[in-house]
Amino acid sequence: MFLLTTISVADIVVGMTSTNSTPPLTPAVFHILLALSSGERHGYGIMKQVEADSQGKVSMGPGTLYGSLKRMLDAGLVRESDKRVDPEMDDERRIYYQITGAGTEALAAELERYQRIVTIAQQRKLSPKTFSNE
Amino acid sequence: MSELQSIRRLYRKFLTLYPRGFQERLGESMEQTFNDLCNERIQQAQYRWSGFVLWIFIETAIGIVREHVLIITAGATMKNTLAIPRSTALISSILLTVAFIVAPGIYLFGNLRDAMGPFAYAVADFLYGPVWAASLVALVFMLRERIGERAPRRMSLALLAAVLAAGTMILVACIRSANRQYHLIHPELHLEESQTVLIVWMTLLAGVTGAGWHFLGWALVLIGSTGWTSRRLPPQLSVLYLVAGAPSLFVYLLPELEGLTVMLVMVVSIWQGILLWKGEPEETQAPEITTS
Numbered sequence: 001m002f003l004l005t006t007i008s009v010a011d012i013v014v015g016m017t018s019t020n021s022t023p024p025l026t027p028a029v030f031h032i033l034l035a036l037s038s039g040e041r042h043g044y045g046i047m048k049q050v051e052a053d054s055q056g057k058v059s060m061g062p063g064t065l066y067g068s069l070k071r072m073l074d075a076g077l078v079r080e081s082d083k084r085v086d087p088e089m090d091d092e093r094r095i096y097y098q099i100t101g102a103g104t105e106a107l108a109a110e111l112e113r114y115q116r117i118v119t120i121a122q123q124r125k126l127s128p129k130t131f132s133n134e
Numbered sequence: 135m136s137e138l139q140s141i142r143r144l145y146r147k148f149l150t151l152y153p154r155g156f157q158e159r160l161g162e163s164m165e166q167t168f169n170d171l172c173n174e175r176i177q178q179a180q181y182r183w184s185g186f187v188l189w190i191f192i193e194t195a196i197g198i199v200r201e202h203v204l205i206i207t208a209g210a211t212m213k214n215t216l217a218i219p220r221s222t223a224l225i226s227s228i229l230l231t232v233a234f235i236v237a238p239g240i241y242l243f244g245n246l247r248d249a250m251g252p253f254a255y256a257v258a259d260f261l262y263g264p265v266w267a268a269s270l271v272a273l274v275f276m277l278r279e280r281i282g283e284r285a286p287r288r289m290s291l292a293l294l295a296a297v298l299a300a301g302t303m304i305l306v307a308c309i310r311s312a313n314r315q316y317h318l319i320h321p322e323l324h325l326e327e328s329q330t331v332l333i334v335w336m337t338l339l340a341g342v343t344g345a346g347w348h349f350l351g352w353a354l355v356l357i358g359s360t361g362w363t364s365r366r367l368p369p370q371l372s373v374l375y376l377v378a379g380a381p382s383l384f385v386y387l388l389p390e391l392e393g394l395t396v397m398l399v400m401v402v403s404i405w406q407g408i409l410l411w412k413g414e415p416e417e418t419q420a421p422e423i424t425t426s
Contacts, residue, residue: 044171061197062164062167062197063194063195063197070201092166
């Protein structure tokens with residue numbers, strides 16, 4: 001539950017200044033990009049989507065979410081969309097966030113990285129059950 | 135409901151602990167999200183608020199600390215968030231110089247000491263302690279804001295060295311003050327006539343002062359090298375930083391270097407103060423962060 005609160009995204013996002021290839025993303029950034037990949041969302045919407053994507057295993061608080069969003073905004077991974085009312089919620093106007101081209105690229109690179117790791121694990125005949133009896 | 139409103143008010147107040155820039159940009163959204171989370175709890179009829187509130191506040195507190203740490207470590211890239219008026223630099227450099235001139239004057243010249251009594255010592259300790267320390271840290275901090283983006287680690291180390299030098303000089307002032315108070319409170323002990331007390335006192339004071347100069351030396355050398363390699367400072371000033379820093383590092387070995395170092399640091403301080411006051415080196419925008 002507290003996993004994401006202890007992880008700083010600063011190093012990863014700032015690290016993007018120095019390398020040409022997209023560096024690995026932190027779990028917080030990865031989950032936010034994944035949540036935004038299916039459409040624009042406001043802060044609370046992102047939280048709920050992250051929870052849904054992780055089947056309730058990842059719960060992100062406002063401190064982690066907005067700290068990550070700030071650095072992602074600075075890094076150009078996401079951008080602020082217009083401020084509007086969420087029809088499913090109250091009548092308050094909210095800022096929506098949307099993924100940018102750079103954000104999509106970073107997410108794609110991360111997914112590719114995960115895919116490679118899974119492939120390596122499969123080649124070595126490793127699965128989650130492999131270590132369950134140890 | 136009143137409990138919920140109090141929690142919301144408290145959270146709004148809590149968000150003001152974020153750095154100003156962060157708060158202006160995302161504070162409103164954070165408050166809105168917190169309200170959404172509260173509404174969610176109400177709708178789900180989950181009235182066990184203590185755990186939820188504790189989690190949110192701890193999580194937000196971690197975020198607040200993280201943002202402040204990032205500002206400190208990011209240096210010049212966050213200058214808008216911690217903008218300090220330019221006049222502060224000039225005032226700091228003047229105070230630093232005043233502390234260098236007036237405090238030793240009070241310590242050394244009997245007339246002034248006799249005329250003003252123990253109060254003169256208190257003024258000297260205040261100038262050569264907290265005033266000196268605050269001025270030094272403010273100057274180095276402002277300089278780091280301006281030239282730190284080219285060598286953030288070096289300038290962070292310079293700031294750390296300046297903070298250590300400042301802390302050491304405050305310690306010296308505290309030792310002086312404590313010693314004086316003890317002498318005044320116990321005149322019957324005639325401590326000023328004890329050779330042992332004098333030796334211990336001088337050794338302690340000289341040792342801690344030497345440590346302060348040493349840390350100051352590191353700060354000066356690091357600033358000088360950053361100024362030289364980044365070309366953000368006039369080359370002559372960078373060299374002067376290095377020239378002032380080198381003897382400062384060794385005052386603990388050669389106390390006679392202290393006078394020379396004081397002179398050099400005063401020149402550097404005034405020069406730097408004027409440059410910062412005039413807005414030089416030019417303020418730069420935060421570097422673009424690209425992902426390609």
